[in-house]
Amino acid sequence: MTNNIEDYRKLCQVMLRSNRKDHFDAIGIKINKVDSGFVCMSIDYKESLVGNPDTGAVHGGVITTLLDSASGFAAGTVLDVLGLTPTIDLRIDYMGASQPHKTLYGEAEVYRNTRNIIFTRGLVHQGDKNYPIAHAVGTFAKMGANTFKGYRERILKAYDQLELPNE
Amino acid sequence: MSNLAKVTIMARETNNVNVLIDAIPYAKLLGVRGKEGSELVFHLPPSESNVGNPTLPAIHGGAIGGFLELSASLHLIMKMEVLKMPKIIDFSLDYLRAAKLVDTYARCEIVRFGSKIVNVSVEAWQGNENTPVSKARAQFLVE
Numbered sequence: 675m676t677n678n679i680e681d682y683r684k685l686c687q688v689m690l691r692s693n694r695k696d697h698f699d700a701i702g703i704k705i706n707k708v709d710s711g712f713v714c715m716s717i718d719y720k721e722s723l724v725g726n727p728d729t730g731a732v733h734g735g736v737i738t739t740l741l742d743s744a745s746g747f748a749a750g751t752v753l754d755v756l757g758l759t760p761t762i763d764l765r766i767d768y769m770g771a772s773q774p775h776k777t778l779y780g781e782a783e784v785y786r787n788t789r790n791i792i793f794t795r796g797l798v799h800q801g802d803k804n805y806p807i808a809h810a811v812g813t814f815a816k817m818g819a820n821t822f823k824g825y826r827e828r829i830l831k832a833y834d835q836l837e838l839p840n841e
Numbered sequence: 842m843s844n845l846a847k848v849t850i851m852a853r854e855t856n857n858v859n860v861l862i863d864a865i866p867y868a869k870l871l872g873v874r875g876k877e878g879s880e881l882v883f884h885l886p887p888s889e890s891n892v893g894n895p896t897l898p899a900i901h902g903g904a905i906g907g908f909l910e911l912s913a914s915l916h917l918i919m920k921m922e923v924l925k926m927p928k929i930i931d932f933s934l935d936y937l938r939a940a941k942l943v944d945t946y947a948r949c950e951i952v953r954f955g956s957k958i959v960n961v962s963v964e965a966w967q968g969n970e971n972t973p974v975s976k977a978r979a980q981f982l983v984e
Contacts, residue, residue, distance in 0.1 A: 695889050696901070697893050722866045722867070722870045726845065727865065733867035734932065735908070738932065742902045743901075765933040
């Protein structure tokens with residue numbers, strides 16, 4: 675059984691939408707694109723994400739969450755069997771504060787996929803990719819062969835039960 | 842004087858970081874509190890809105906990262922003598938164990954307070970402080 679990207683896109687939807695009150699929901703993360711080795715996600719601006727009430731800039735933790743999610747999902751796209759990849763570490767450089775009232779886009783790609791570890795890099799921008807506000811590198815673990823036994827069936831079943839809004 | 846500067850002064854004078862936390866929307870979203878009656882320890886109570894993986898259930902890695910990053914900046918603001926908001930330059934986060942949906946705590950240490958750059962280390966644990974769930978290093982610019 676190989677990991678097909680359509681199944682993986684369904685997994686992403688299940689992760690983001692199956693639990694209405696979870697952290698994805700609290701932060702308001704959306705999936706923009708899922709391809710093999712690449713994921714783009716976004717967060718729309720809202721007051722509850724603000725870290726500096728004087729400037730209205732969102733807290734760095736929101737950007738960490740966006741990069742952790744985009745990088746982690748990107749890592750999962752290169753697995754042989756549908757599953758998840760726990761984060762080992764994540765390193766983020768903040769090149770500048772985010773502008774308030776503008777959407778944050780997080781893009782991540784796998785730059786090396788090895789037997790046990792997946793290496794990613796990613797960035798966050800607010801519309802202009804050439805002017806990122808944060809950059810990240812991450813490492814993600816591949817779990818043992820039996821960890822995700824029966825997982826695909828559970829995910830596809832959960833996907834069928836999702837109430838997907840019209841987009 | 843900015844509103845954040847006012848609450849920072851109040852938080853320092855009363856030695857109560859929660860005064861500052863109450864002014865930061867993202868801190869309220871996570872539900873972070875300063876642990877009462879202790880030397881600056883941060884507490885993240887279990888909350889459904891911080892869950893990332895419902896099947897375990899585990900706290901979202903991003904929520905853990907946000908908690909540590911927020912703790913580092915709050916710790917620094919409380920310990921600094923000047924009224925400037927530190928800007929984060931970089932943040933390095935090691936996930937050591939899956940964070941279960943239970944009480945999580947964080948303690949920070951200012952490793953070096955330079956003329957412009959401050960290095961802060963953070964450690965988060967659940968239950969036993971000797972088995973941390975995650976460790977982080979944050980560097981801030983204070984100018």
